[in-house]
Amino acid sequence: MSSYRDLFVSAADGLRLYARDYDPGRPGALPVVCLPGLARTSEDFHDLAEALSVDPDRSRRVLSLDYRGRGRSEWDRDWRNYDVRIELNDVLQVLTAAGIEKAIFVGTSRGGLITMALSAARPTLLAAAVLNDVGPVLESVGLKRIRGYVGKLPSPRTMQEAAQILRHISGPGFPRYTDYQWEKMARGTWKEDEGQLILNYDPNLMKTLESLDLESPLPDLWPPFEGLKPFPVLAIRGGNSDLLSADTLQSMQERHPRLKAITVPDEGHAPSLEGDLVQDIRQFIIDVEASA
Structure with missing residues (x-):
């Protein structure tokens, strides 16, 4: 018997979106919303979602999304719609359909960027955030590596x-x-x-990366990161990451008084949310609720 149910939601433009809904059916604990990386899916969060949804001390609902063009969500005919702003709106549509008004967001890579954007677009939805190997400075060497294989x-x-x-x-x-x-x-x-x-995923995702000029300065993402200041943040970095540098992680700690940082040795971009990291995230969530 599956530990989750399939949730299908129509985006604002009619595209069919998919999410895994791990719902223990017991209200009270803050729900968790999981947002994957660029070419990843809801499946990446299965271990974490199962652990949180059946936690004997405090079970909670976990929603794990597939963006448009990924996993079981419908592909978009126009690859230009594989855009953070549109995907943010898709996330809002799914949360509205699921009846989630406030949650802790767990975002890997692109999912972290969407979480930062959410702090500006709909801050009332946020209770806390987990940023998995992503921050306000994206290293071009990592983006070049990702561009070298996505869709290819x-x-x-x-x-x-x-x-x-x-x-x-x-x-x-x-x-x-x-x-x-x-x-x-x-x-x-x-x-x-x-x-x-x-x-x-839709191989046309590669076109969104090909349009980037990685030899020029990348957009300044510190302002959306600053939007997370009112909320507790757990920032996870792979010790071998080529997308989030140790210097950027340190700067994030210096600018955000409520940010806790974890570096996972011998893992690159992005650390798998399994094993000890599941327990780290679980404890972070417990601490967030205790301090609320």
Whole structure:
């Protein structure tokens, strides 16, 4: 029996959006909303969502989203709509349909950018934020690496072969990853369709990256980060991350008095939310509720 139910919601433009709804059916605890990275899906948060939704001390509802063009959400005919502003509006549509008025947001990479944007667009929705390997300064070397593979991955014949492809691309950042972890990541990257493995996202996502001039200064994201100042923040950085630098994380701590930072050794962009990190996030949420 599945630990979540499927939730389908229409976006403002009619596109069909998908979310996993882990709902224990007991009110009281703050819900958690999980927002994935650029080409990732709701599946990345399964371990965390299960742990939080069945927590014997304080179970809570967890909503994990697929953006348009990813996972089980419908692909957009116009790739230009794979934009943070439109995806933010999609998130708001899903939350309205789900009846969530305030939540703790867990955002990996792009999901963290959407969370920062949310602090300006709808601050009343935020109770706290977890930023997974993302901040107000994005390193161009990391963006170049991501641009080098999104939408351009070969078609593997098996999940084991898919895992090897990801190990070849990202192995230096995750030297301790097991075969199981690489295959788990692969299952969030490809899906089976009529006996073949195809990407679990619209390959046109790559066009949004190709339009970036990574030789010029990137947009200043400190203002949206400043919008998180009223809220407790847990910032997670992979020790080998090429997108969020140690210097940026330190600056985030200096500018945000209620920010707690964790660096995960031997992991790159972005750390998997499993194992000890699940317990770190659980404790952060407990502390947020205790101080409210």
